[in-house]
Amino acid sequence: MVVQSEIKTYLNYIDGEWTSSSSDEVIKNTNPANIEDVVGYVQVSTKDDLESAVAAANKAQKDWKKLSGDARGKILFKAADILEQRLDEVAEIMTREMGKTLSEAKGETARGVAILRYYAGEGMRKVGDVIPSTDKDALMFTTRVPLGVVGIITPWNFPVAIPMWKAAPALIYGNSIVMKPATETAVTCAKIFECFAEAGFPSGVVNLVTGQGSVIGQGLAEHPDINGITFTGSNTVGKQIGQSALARGAKYQLEMGGKNPVIVSADADLDLAVDATISGAFRSTGQKCTATSRVIVQSDVYDEFKKRLLAKTKDITIGNGLNDGIWMGPSANEKQLNTVLSYIQKGKEEGATLLLGGERLTGEDYDNGYYVEPTIFDHVNSDMTIAQEEIFGPVIALIKVDSMEEGVHVANDVEYGLSASIFTTNIQQMLSFIEEMDAGLVRINAESAGVELQAPFGGMKQSSSHSREQGQAAIEFFTSIKTVFVK
Ligand SMILES: NC(=O)C1=CN([C@@H]2O[C@H](COP(=O)(O)OP(=O)(O)OC[C@H]3O[C@@H](n4cnc5c(N)ncnc54)[C@H](OP(=O)(O)O)[C@@H]3O)[C@@H](O)[C@H]2O)C=CC1
Numbered sequence: 001m002v003v004q005s006e007i008k009t010y011l012n013y014i015d016g017e018w019t020s021s022s023s024d025e026v027i028k029n030t031n032p033a034n035i036e037d038v039v040g041y042v043q044v045s046t047k048d049d050l051e052s053a054v055a056a057a058n059k060a061q062k063d064w065k066k067l068s069g070d071a072r073g074k075i076l077f078k079a080a081d082i083l084e085q086r087l088d089e090v091a092e093i094m095t096r097e098m099g100k101t102l103s104e105a106k107g108e109t110a111r112g113v114a115i116l117r118y119y120a121g122e123g124m125r126k127v128g129d130v131i132p133s134t135d136k137d138a139l140m141f142t143t144r145v146p147l148g149v150v151g152i153i154t155p156w157n158f159p160v161a162i163p164m165w166k167a168a169p170a171l172i173y174g175n176s177i178v179m180k181p182a183t184e185t186a187v188t189c190a191k192i193f194e195c196f197a198e199a200g201f202p203s204g205v206v207n208l209v210t211g212q213g214s215v216i217g218q219g220l221a222e223h224p225d226i227n228g229i230t231f232t233g234s235n236t237v238g239k240q241i242g243q244s245a246l247a248r249g250a251k252y253q254l255e256m257g258g259k260n261p262v263i264v265s266a267d268a269d270l271d272l273a274v275d276a277t278i279s280g281a282f283r284s285t286g287q288k289c290t291a292t293s294r295v296i297v298q299s300d301v302y303d304e305f306k307k308r309l310l311a312k313t314k315d316i317t318i319g320n321g322l323n324d325g326i327w328m329g330p331s332a333n334e335k336q337l338n339t340v341l342s343y344i345q346k347g348k349e350e351g352a353t354l355l356l357g358g359e360r361l362t363g364e365d366y367d368n369g370y371y372v373e374p375t376i377f378d379h380v381n382s383d384m385t386i387a388q389e390e391i392f393g394p395v396i397a398l399i400k401v402d403s404m405e406e407g408v409h410v411a412n413d414v415e416y417g418l419s420a421s422i423f424t425t426n427i428q429q430m431l432s433f434i435e436e437m438d439a440g441l442v443r444i445n446a447e448s449a450g451v452e453l454q455a456p457f458g459g460m461k462q463s464s465s466h467s468r469e470q471g472q473a474a475i476e477f478f479t480s481i482k483t484v485f486v487k
């Protein structure tokens, strides 16, 4: 069922109240599938708004951390139930705000519910260890304490899952939060906060401040009362945030880009590899940090793989993600579309062969949106820009190799190391891939995208600050260990 929402102005959520920005300015969020569709207006906040939010979070955290994990968990469980009841409405807003198909948006919102429930349960799990002391009369153990106030800066590509996998662990371990979502998807984030508000978090524990990254995002990174900052987005911004946090001694966590390879061995199940490549590269219009963007194929099966990949890609239906039968939506915004088109142009200029796609879609169904064709390049080598830089769009670079050793070498020949897949039926090849591949997520006979909330997630090399999010790993960022010695 599609629920139509009225166009409204969404406010900041500070100290338990919905408030306008002191700037009195709002920004209009439109649908990338049809820019005449206005999704809502969001606040263009100021440093003063941020100050109010940080002060409220700071004050509220003192009591929040004193609650039992069970008591905090009960509020997270309630938020999960409310989000689940509002799943259709939130998913529809997400599709209208950033373009992914409604079925993907519903799946992501359901994932948000599951993340909340997973971390709600964490409130009842152990946080430390008893460690034998060299003193026979002493008791030594570890416990954990929250960081304090956590600043959360999120991107537009997973507008529910990413805010949730940062907010839920921060909250369950006793931190308060100030969230600055991507402006592009600030309405979806406001919907999450409507669920938080209804769930009954004490005033000041959860705060939402929308506005420009360079003002509110950077303001969070530099704020002396923000004790930890967690970010997902581009490498350029991530590094600035990391430097600001480091300069004042705050803890930080950065999840950034990827240039994720799929390796297809001569012994692979080719149909499986083709389906996974298409899903990994083109779902969400290629706008995932885990998206497949390089497909490295052993020469023996290169032509056959290419033939099957082209045939299946031609079946992809493109359009407004709210409509039935649509498999791929538009790019999330005009800037992203232009980035994708400029990489396609670069690929042609540098000598890759454009096999399929490569154009902005035009015509009655497309002129009001940011649609680009699924695109496949042949004769790509590792030195080309399209084989090195994150495109964040539906573009595949096909690279031919003669052996699996060469395949893994090419797969590692980028500055990123987020996720990587291999398709093979040979156990030895699987094992050497697991050992040799420099990526935080290695997947065998499965697409490069697809993250499970109960498992650690993060990258190597330039893809992250080397920390991990999600699952039990989240406790490492959102708490500090105290070693206790009692005699
Ligand atoms: N790893 C991932 O999942 C993602 C990677 N990317 C990559 O980044 C590229 C650019 O996308 P873009 O949306 O511009 O990504 P950004 O890194 O600019 O945006 C991510 C978040 O950071 C905020 N931000 C922007 N500038 C600053 C700043 N100076 N200080 C603090 N926070 C800031 C943004 O706010 P605001 O929205 O207000 O600008 C947003 O909330 C994409 O093409 C893609 O390659 C993008 C999104 C997700």
Ligand SMILES: O=C(O)CCC(=O)C(=O)O
Pocket (backbone or CB within 6 Å): 157, 158, 162, 232, 287, 288, 289, 290, 449, 450, 451
């Ligand atoms: O693949 C996924 O499910 C998550 C990807 C992700 O974290 C991202 O694109 O930022």
